[in-house]
Amino acid sequence: MLYESSNNQGIYSPREPRKNYYYRCVEENFEVLERVWDDRYQNTYGYWRTHILDVIYDYLDCGNLHLGFARVKCEDCNKEYLLPFSCKRRAFCPSCHQRRVVEFGEFLYTEVLKEVSHRQWVFSIPKRLRCYFMYDRKLLAKLSRCAWKVLCDYLKSSSGDKDSVPGVVIAVQTFGDFLNFNPHLHVIATDGCFKGDGDFIKSVLPQGKDIEKVFQSEVLKMLKKEGKINQFIIDNMLSWENTGFNVYCGEAIYAEEQESIEKLAQYVVRAPISQERMFYIPPEESSNEVGKIIYKGKNSREIQAFDALDWLARLVTHIPNKGEQFVRYYGYYSNKSRGQRKKAETDDKVPVIVSSDLSKKAFRKNWARLIQKVYNVDPLKCKYCNGKMRIISFVEDEETIEKILKDLKLWGIQNHDPPNHFKIPQQFEHFILANSLLIGNNEKSNENMGKNKDGNYEEHNSNNVFPDYETCDEMPKYEDWF
């Protein structure tokens, strides 16, 4: 039996957790975060949710071979390698989240959206109302409902047929550029409505401004009904010139623009953080001995420095509760409508790629292709002979895990090797030195700090994240994913 570790043989570029800024920041700070939460953060972010710790522990174990793996074997040359299990935690584990993001894009394109044009809409709410949604996450579903109601009426009226219905997918995003709590809705909506027979009536140039006031009124009404605000607050808000409600409507994306649609779908469910835009200064390197996160905005060139604890506190507010949905389907795209069309076999009236069962099977088999799309590797193609690789077993038994990892000289070393160098990514160098965020700050330049001889310390390279594994018998439940 010939084992190979993915670590040594590089079929994947495995995640090397301790070399990853994000992992280090989480590992070094999460216990303190829990300890100081009530004193330092409860006032701003509400009660500590015990669920947060489950997510963090799972993330810290994600991709750790010591906790079990699948054995993958080449059918032609018999070479084997090990594929560790992943945590599948939404929002918090960047690699697991990213995998779902790509899958969601394909799912939406092949299974939900019809071959008609779509538009992106974004619904946002004023700052002073945002905290209610943080303290009471059930309101996020109601916010989504408000947007659907308003948009549905609007698109219906533009079709001139009151029995027609639009297809709408709404994704809740709770984060702003720097992880501030900013609940808003990303919507992918048909650019018009479907009639009962499945024909599609295109909208007349829709505009966000048209429905801003109606959306505002729906949300205020909902929050009042929920007992969060009273008429006094509403009157006060309405007296401002700019109430802070905003509805944006994007350009039409045509049916044949598959890539744009998938990109948009991926965008609306993206993770709160980007590892490419962050850098962690551990306490021992920091000028005031407090761990720091340097983070670059997505849409701006702005860079901000945070105490690592503060940053982590912000981040955990975006962890969804157990079973909490991010994405909802309405109108022609609602689960009910889709189910009925499939049952009546009318779902291909506007052509979809494949019909229900078959496509899900095909889709499941495609996980290897999806991984390839995310990580630029094909996990089921032998790198020695290009043969077809197959998962032959799962190893979850502690003794067997230990035996195999010892044979491979991987036992006890994978996740706990301290990093042996500290090097600032070029994009943050100026900011960090200018703000004296390091010990000995300006005297210490990046060159003499980096102890890395080979100079290829690329922890923020997305190829360094580890693809996860899903058994081929496992039926993905797409609706539960986000």
Ligand SMILES: [Zn+2]
């Ligand atoms: Zn082979």
Ligand SMILES: [Zn+2]
């Ligand atoms: Zn994970």
